[in-house]
Structures are given as structure tokens and as C-alpha cells.
Amino acid sequence: MDSRDVEADLSRILITESEIHAKIAELARKIEVDYAGQDLLLVGVLKGAVMVMADLARELHLPVSMDWMAVSSYGNSTQSSGVVRILKDLDSELQGRTVLIVEDIIDSGLTLSWLLGNLRSRGPASVEVCALLRKPDAVRVELDVRYVGFDIPNDFVVGYGLDYAEKYRNLKDIGVLAPHTYS
Ligand SMILES: O=P(O)(O)OC[C@H]1O[C@H](OP(=O)(O)OP(=O)(O)O)[C@H](O)[C@@H]1O
Numbered sequence: 001m002d003s004r005d006v007e008a009d010l011s012r013i014l015i016t017e018s019e020i021h022a023k024i025a026e027l028a029r030k031i032e033v034d035y036a037g038q039d040l041l042l043v044g045v046l047k048g049a050v051m052v053m054a055d056l057a058r059e060l061h062l063p064v065s066m067d068w069m070a071v072s073s074y075g076n077s078t079q080s081s082g083v084v085r086i087l088k089d090l091d092s093e094l095q096g097r098t099v100l101i102v103e104d105i106i107d108s109g110l111t112l113s114w115l116l117g118n119l120r121s122r123g124p125a126s127v128e129v130c131a132l133l134r135k136p137d138a139v140r141v142e143l144d145v146r147y148v149g150f151d152i153p154n155d156f157v158v159g160y161g162l163d164y165a166e167k168y169r170n171l172k173d174i175g176v177l178a179p180h181t182y183s
């Protein structure tokens, strides 16, 4: 855990920094095989995916471009509002591009479901998804996700980009937020 005194806010560490980095290397090896010889556009979903994007992009031995989209459906809550808002759109045109969405977490799946529909309507050659975390017991929509790092329990997690009310994104590990911090 980091130097900031946040241990009291976590009920437990779920995934350590070294486990995260090993998993990202494993995902990168698969992506390199699947996209060999192609120019890949990585689309990071701000803000949660900043850490995954930074580490995955540096791990990939492929020519990649990086672009960012900011959407938000959680605000300062631990429950998705179900309403996805674009806060920042992509700078790139997607026509004919090979796109890989990079996400930190699939929880209800509502953000990704909406994003896939939105990006696919822009005429890319393909759109696939790489998500570090997924909560199988929380997913409310059918989603085809090509790369998933860890399936995790249905607890609210923070760290490594994931926030609660904009806090904890800078933790190196991923931990379960103790209920007393938000109830
Ligand atoms: O599967 P879902 O239930 O839709 O949840 C997943 C989304 O929620 C979080 O984003 P958030 O809206 O909190 O924005 P942030 O990335 O800026 O924290 C997370 O980063 C995913 O994008």
C-alpha cells in the first residue's frame, strides 16, 4: 500500500501492484499476437483507465496510437446512474480504424455497452475491449469482451485509477472500500 494513510478506508487489498503488472503483461502478449502487423488505436476511457492505459501501452510491442474519451455515469456515488454522459470526445476519426477500448472496470456493463454502440456507429474496421476488472455478479447487459484481467466479487473497489468520489485513484494496489467510508 502507498504512503498515504488510507488503510483504514479499505477493508482489504484485493489485487497487489505486482499482480496487476503481471496480468497486464499477460494481456499484452495476447493483444500482440491478435493484432500483429496492424496499426491499433487504443481508446482509453477517462479517468479510471489512465493507469491501465499507461501500463498496457508501454507493455505492447506494437505500433499504437492513443486517444481518450471521457464519460461518466457514477459521479460521486457507488451506484451507476445508468445515464452515460460524454464529457470529452475522441480527437480521432474512427472510419476504417482498428480500435481497442481500454477500461479499468466492467461493473453493471452499462458504460461499455453504450460506448460500444457509440464507437461502432462511427465506421471503424473493428472495436474490441480490454478491461482490467469485471464483476460477473453485477453485469446487467450481455457484452462481448475479448480481454479481461480479473473477475472480481461484487464489492466497490478503488485504487490503480479507480475512485470513490475522485479519491484513491493513486493507490498502487486495488482494494475493497470499507462500507463505513460511503454509507
Ligand atoms: O460497468 P459500469 O457500471 O458502467 O461501470 C464502469 C464504469 O464506471 C467507472 O467510470 P466512472 O463513471 O466512475 O468515471 P471515472 O472513470 O472518471 O471514475 C469505470 O471507470 C467505468 O468506466
Ligand code: HPA
Pocket: 074, 105, 107, 155, 156, 157, 158, 162, 163, 164
Ligand atoms: O467498484 C468500482 N470502483 C470504482 N469505480 C467503479 N465504477 C464502477 N464500479 C466501480
Ligand SMILES: [Mg+2]
Pocket: 048, 074, 075, 162, 163, 164
Ligand atoms: Mg469513477
